[in-house]
Each structure stands twice: as C-alpha cells, then as structure tokens.
Amino acid sequence: MLIEAVLAGDERAFRxxxxxxxxxxxxxxxxxxxxxxxxxxxxxxAFLQAFLSLDKFRMESSFSTWLVRIAVxxxxxxxxxxxxxxxxxxxxxxxxDENAPNPETMLLEEExxxxxxxxxxxLPPIYxxxxxxxxxxxxxxxxxxxxxxxxxxxxxxxxxxARNMLRxxxxxxxxxVSAP
Numbered sequence: 307m308l309i310e311a312v313l314a315g316d317e318r319a320f321r322x323x324x325x326x327x328x329x330x331x332x333x334x335x336x337x338x339x340x341x342x343x344x345x346x347x348x349x350x351x352a353f354l355q356a357f358l359s360l361d362k363f364r365m366e367s368s369f370s371t372w373l374v375r376i377a378v379x380x381x382x383x384x385x386x387x388x389x390x391x392x393x394x395x396x397x398x399x400x401x402x403d404e405n406a407p408n409p410e411t412m413l414l415e416e417e418x419x420x421x422x423x424x425x426x427x428x429l430p431p432i433y434x435x436x437x438x439x440x441x442x443x444x445x446x447x448x449x450x451x452x453x454x455x456x457x458x459x460x461x462x463x464x465x466x467x468a469r470n471m472l473r474x475x476x477x478x479x480x481x482x483v484s485a486p
Contacts, residue, residue: 308320
C-alpha cells in the first residue's frame with residue numbers, strides 16, 4: 307500500500323496518492339474560496355500538511371476523505387485570515403466581457419454567498435461541520451456520520467437544527483420584529 311511505503315521512507319510513493327485526489331481536493335477548496343489561484347495555493351498547503359501528518363492518518367476513512375478534510379480546514383483558515391476580500395476572478399472577467407451577466411448582479415450574488423458563509427461561521431462547531439460537509443463537500447449523511455463518528459440520525463438532526471438557526475438569524479437580522 308502506498309501509505310505504508312511513504313511511512314517506511316519512500317517519499318516517491320506519495321505522488322500517486324496526491325495525483326489520485328488532486329482534482330477532488332482542488333474543487334473542494336474552490337467551492338469554498340471561489341478563487342482559482344488561492345485554491346491552488348491552499349491545495350499545495352494541504353498536500354504538504356498531509357505529507358507531514360501522514361503518520362497521524364488512522365485509516366478509519368479513505369485517504370481522499372482525510373485529505374479533503376485537511377484541505378477544507380486549510381481553506382476555512384484562509385477565509386478567517388483574509389481581512390479584505392478582493393473581487394473574484396469571475397467578477398473581474400465579467401467586467402471585461404460585454405456578453406457576461408451584469409456585474410452588479412454578480413456582485414450581489416457574491417455578497418449573498420459571503421454573507422451566508424459568515425452566518426455559517428457563527429454556528430456552533432457541531433452544526434457548522436455538518437453544514438460544510440453536506441453543502442460544500444457534498445457528502446452524504448452516511449459519509450458525514452462515518453467521518454464524525456455519529457449516527458446518520460444525528461447528522462440529520464444537526465442539519466435540521468443548523469438550518470433553523472440560519473433561518474432565525476436571517477429573520478432576526480433583517481429587522482423582522484415579532485408581535486408581543
């Protein structure tokens with residue numbers, strides 16, 4: 307097995323491991339960052355982290371699941387550290403392409419996505435994890451349950467509660483006042 311070969315000192319055996327997962331890692335990061343250049347950089351950081359931490363891989367899940375988890379955490383860290391958010395490449399391309407959708411519309415859509423990400427960041431960690439795994443990583447209830455060591459019913463319950471929290475936060479944040 308390649309993992310055992312790497313752990314035994316054969317560093318060249320790591321390349322096929324990475325190559326088999328590279329597009330999955332990149333697209334997982336891109337879904338979060340929406341920036342191809344930053345996604346490439348974060349993917350490289352994730353690969354390096356995986357190499358340095360390979361001895362911690364417990365083989366309870368697939369290598370690709372473990373690697374994507376590292377990549378998603380790196381992407382989320384990147385978002386947290388990012389102070390000023392530059393416009394996305396997609397928006398810049400639209401500004402230069404006369405056939406592209408209206409840049410104002412794209413800006414509004416991008417702002418909504420960022421606002422939703424910020425709202426998800428405010429959720430307690432157990433709810434935030436299942437939201438990211440389900441919506442951003444597109445994992446099934448079963449995959450999330452296996453990854454988190456919980457039942458599928460717990461995953462379903464946490465997703466339900468997380469969605470309700472987001473709805474309540476949105477309703478409260480928009481100035482809706484309930485009658486006494």
